[in-house]
Amino acid sequence: MKPIIALSVLAAFALAGAAGAAPVPKVRPVSIPASAVAGNVWRAVVTITPPARATLEARGATTLRARLQSTKPRGRYAAALRFPRAGTWSIFARVGARSTRLGSVAVDIPREPLIVDPLTIAVEPSGDLLVGQLREGDLLRIAGGRATRVAGGVGVFHVTVADGKAYVAGRDGAIYRVDGSALTPLTPPMDASAVAVDAAGNLYVTLYVGWIKKVAPDGAVTTIAGDGTEGYAGDGGPATAAKIFHPHSVAIARDGALYVADTENRRIRRIDLTTGMITTFGGDVGITVSVAAAPDGSIYSADVIRDGSGGGVVRIAPDGTTTRIVSSARANGVAVAPDGTVYVNEWENKRILRLNRSTRRLEPVARG
Secondary structure (H helix, E strand, O other): OHHHHHHHHHHHHHHHHHHHOOOOOEEEEEEOOOEEEOOOEEEEEEEEEOOOOOEEEEEOOOEEEEEOEEEOOOOEEEEEEEOOOOEEEEEEEEEOOEEEEEEEEEEEOOOOOOOOOEEEEEEOOOOOEEEEEOOOOOEEEEEOOEEEEEEOOOOEEEEEEEOOEEEEEEOOOOEEEEEOOEEEEOOOOOOEEEEEEOOOOOEEEEEOOOEEEEEOOOOOEEEEEOOOOOOOEOOOOEHHHOEOOOOOOEEEOOOOOEEEEEHHHOEEEEEOOOOOEEEEEOOOOOEEEEEEEOOOOOEEEEEEOEOOEOOEEEEEOOOOOEEEEEEOOOOOEEEEOOOOOEEEEEOOOOEEEEEOOOOOOEEEEEEO
């Protein structure tokens, strides 16, 4: 019987100890805002019953911590954080070794007031972005997430960079070169919607009705593709006899060829500037309104939604393999940096985003 007595005594002591142990504090959210702006103060309020020392933690790209400070009434605590970057952060309250999840916070970047109508983007050799605005606002430069004015006075349909110089197709249908803070006209109004520039200074201009025009440095204008009628024809022959259906954009790639957004045909057309021959490059790219050439020889195209399908960015590899890399209902522009970084423009959302190479997700660079 002695062992039984001993066990009964031990059990009694254990029960007594449990009865006298401090209860586990309960943490309940009072105010956990679901959104925040990077760099701005974000405040959270919780109750802890019974009152106890605690820390607020935000877990995201890194872990942020702030001491929960006691406020009135008793048992209520508050803490403030500043999120260093955009993203989604999970919020916890830590009391001793115990953590309680309180919710999540979507952190955005600060608004840039100069960004009001961002229709088109391009990347400079430095990696800075140029943003052309259509109806209002100036041509902007985005560096370090901040916007500065470059030039103004002309609404911009398209902006491009060639040999370190920037060019725009103006809303008035003319082509301009950006010289410092001025826009120097290179052509009269000609219904231009986009422009590409070769090493010799020749301009290649898309006209909505179905032409690609070449403007030489001396101002001479010739047709290099299209017959000015709607349709899809001419592959394997001279580009001047081909049909191109409402071209919206154009780019010169590493191979020296001209790539055209044959928008209503949902294709990219390739024009060999040496032979003048035209072919189709890659597969269906959707209703493409923007093209960009990458340093690896691939072509990126941004397409918009039509009849509930499409929308986003497609990559066409040098061998013609066509892959959708971004699905977005708002994307309308794409640009590629010298290091291969892909940027996406969302005109209606007034956002410029960067494609993260590791996660394949879009991250905000600037917003209006």
